[in-house]
Amino acid sequence: RKTYRIAVIPGDGIGKETVPEGLRVLDAAARRFGFDLQLAHYDWSCETYRQTGRMMPEDGLDRLRDSDSIFLGAVGWPGVPDHISLWGLLIPIRRGFDQYVNLRPCRLMPGVRTPLAGRGPEDIDFYVVRENTEGEYSSVGGRMFEGTEREFVTQESVFTRQGVDRVLRYAFELAMTRPRRKVTSATKSNGITLTMPYWDERFAAMARNYPEVTTDQYHIDILCAHFVQHPDWFDVVVGSNLFGDILSDLGPAVAGSIGIAPSANINPERRFPSMFEPVHGSAPDIAGKGICNPIGQIWSGAMMLEHLGEKAAADAILGAIEALLAQGGPRTRDMGGQAATVDVGKALAEAV
Amino acid sequence: RKTYRIAVIPGDGIGKETVPEGLRVLDAAARRFGFDLQLAHYDWSCETYRQTGRMMPEDGLDRLRDSDSIFLGAVGWPGVPDHISLWGLLIPIRRGFDQYVNLRPCRLMPGVRTPLAGRGPEDIDFYVVRENTEGEYSSVGGRMFEGTEREFVTQESVFTRQGVDRVLRYAFELAMTRPRRKVTSATKSNGITLTMPYWDERFAAMARNYPEVTTDQYHIDILCAHFVQHPDWFDVVVGSNLFGDILSDLGPAVAGSIGIAPSANINPERRFPSMFEPVHGSAPDIAGKGICNPIGQIWSGAMMLEHLGEKAAADAILGAIEALLAQGGPRTRDMGGQAATVDVGKALAEAV
């Protein structure tokens, strides 16, 4: 009987409510499909920061290092600036464990309302593959002439061959597993004329290794427009840290799934644990009320099981989510229902 | 009788077809409202580049310098790389004439189809104010270890106090002229942690000068999502060069107006001429066929007249566009009609 060690970090706000439901469904899947989950709980959060001055202990990464996966809720709370909360927990894990792929499915699920007119589930079903460690999210730069009229700030985007090639390779490999076999690259080489032409160059070079894959590329401005106008054009969309960030919020928005979208921060070589978290944040406005939607967390759990090799269990969870949405099962307020967070979790656990 | 000196640059592709229609309508407005347009035509384009090795002559900017405004079609043609075509004509004019505001209206016009479900003209009516000279579009950076595995590229974003403050001021001044008096700032200070916090700082400082203006700010990822989900939230949206670029394509996309949207590159102090151009590009696929939509160009002409102080004439053109769209006047193919470019131009000139 297989056992997976899962590090569980609910984090802040509604993360504390969605993670238990995620675990409930994971537990049901483990029982049904015959594997064990060995959970290690970490209460790292903005509260920890208030008490200890740190989001996680100094040896935080070491404590997580032996896990098979990390299951994260949400990070961030009013009063704690992002550069402390996110850069003290979320970003160090992504970088420390070289989770260089951020993978986000954008799917219009049957029964979900999209803001787009006349679009159905067959029109929106693609992945955004985001570079997750370098690019525009850099720590090089600074401020000069502070406090004067001459003041200015700089920040350097950094793209390495290694960093670019490996995420592109992941995108092409993913496309090879899908019927359409298409990769779209997000660029802006007409405006950002030093780094983005390099991205284009590496994209063209990588494409030569995958003659079976169709490719195209768009500048990020018009690509965002196409997400709205032609979501059916896309299969696998690959972008830099910033462009991938933008597209992986816009994609779920057009699919009507921003409240339920999952994401995976993956170290494909499995030298380090990968991390699974919903796209939504800690939602301070509704936290603590038991009304938040746990589907993003539960779907992230399905991605985690798939990554661990439990494909049948992952499919069962995804199938349960699809059925619940399509057949009008319990829905939380954000989806027009009245159900509590636990109602949705229980319904999905049962269905699995 | 007032005379305005207009430099006319049709540029490439459909620019050669839209600009004549733009001039036709401007001419009608001039006759009706009693002013003169003194046109100077420049054939600078990718063709010029092929013949002379330059997109415009070395003293190009000097030739334009005394104009009251520049009326531009579109720049770019297959076979000529963007860093030559755009960076040899469009970008040098924006920068050389310190056109630090790129202003783009996003309006759902009556009679126009939006890709969004259930949205009407009252839901989408805002401006994107884009910084147009610095930020992410910088020329600082480079490549190292070229051709090896260690290869990397960098590009520095540069935000100056002067550059940030002046575009923010423009956005607040614009909001003061509008009934809702609201400014939304596009940021990403949770990820781009050196430059974007500075942007936020200056935004907060500027807001203190305008107590009558309501403000909010969103990270660019969720802001793009909100454009799709809640376009009615926005009045004036201000962003950096890159974020403004993205939002000013996404905004017209949600308004269904990407084929007809205008833009103004403005030097508010009027030390230099401002430039008016449609948002769309040179559209090589339909160029030369006489079927492209001239409305973006004509609407840009209206923005030009407003900038020149001919508000009544500008309103007349805009009114003519609104009436044509609402009342099913001649439409080009992109809007589901059969009309030729000239039909639309003539109809609008007549209506003015």
Ligand SMILES: CC(C)[C@H](C(=O)O)[C@@H](O)C(=O)O
């Ligand atoms: C062509 C390109 C350089 C330009 C830009 O990004 O500024 C265009 O997208 C625009 O918005 O005018």
Ligand SMILES: CC(C)[C@H](C(=O)O)[C@@H](O)C(=O)O
């Ligand atoms: C919170 C923020 C730093 C983060 C990011 O930009 O990476 C978030 O938007 C995300 O997409 O996970």
